[in-house]
Amino acid sequence: MHVPAVDFSAYTPQQAAEEQRQLACRAVLCPLPHPPATVAGLDVGIRNGIACAAVVVLSYPDLRAVAWGVARAPVSFPYIPGLLAYREIPVALAALRQLDIAPDVLMCDGQGIAHPRRMGIATHLGILLDHPTIGCAKSRLWGTHGPVGQARGEWQPLDDHGETIGAALRTRAGVKPVYVSPGHRADLDSAIRLVLACAPRYRLPEPTRLAHLLAAVGEAEFMAWVKRKEMKRG
């Protein structure tokens, strides 16, 4: 997996939005590799102006952590709804560069095409990497949907003026749904199935959940956590 470098430091929000409109047509909708051998999760946390990006590669379908990477960098772009990619992608690429293996699919904490210009962070990263990506966000950015059934696995399409751009998916009975959308080289059906298969127990799928944990506690504590878990599972 070739990981390019980017520099958004001189972008104005207007320039960023214009670039999104220009890049959007490059997104490819097609089924994900099935089944993938590995799925990676990506998450970025920010504290005191320093972003920490974490990526965790899990084997599939057994969902064991097999590799990970971390990177830190000062944030250089403000948080603006719809422009999250310009804040988080630079440090995310640095974390991905640390990986010694290329995951078959990258699951991002944010939207894919469920975005006003169809360019959520998952789609943007997928295009930069030319690699399969999907978005799995904790809340909605764009599109509307009807009431989602209470059972695990129930979902409703995210609609934008008649176009289906993603889904509100219930990964745990009675718990707030997650928002799934294709990033790049993915489609909604395979994205929904992958997220569900990656979330056997918690609301958030394991790849994203573990990436969040790694970004929060750091490599040392994360490694200890993984080893402790390996003991229990055999």
Place this chain on the structure above:
DNA sequence: GCGACAG
């Protein structure tokens, strides 16, 4: 002008 608004 008002409300909505990934992380």
Place this chain on the structure above:
DNA sequence: ATCTTGTCGC
């Protein structure tokens, strides 16, 4: 996202 403790429920 981050700031922060306890607390209700399976």
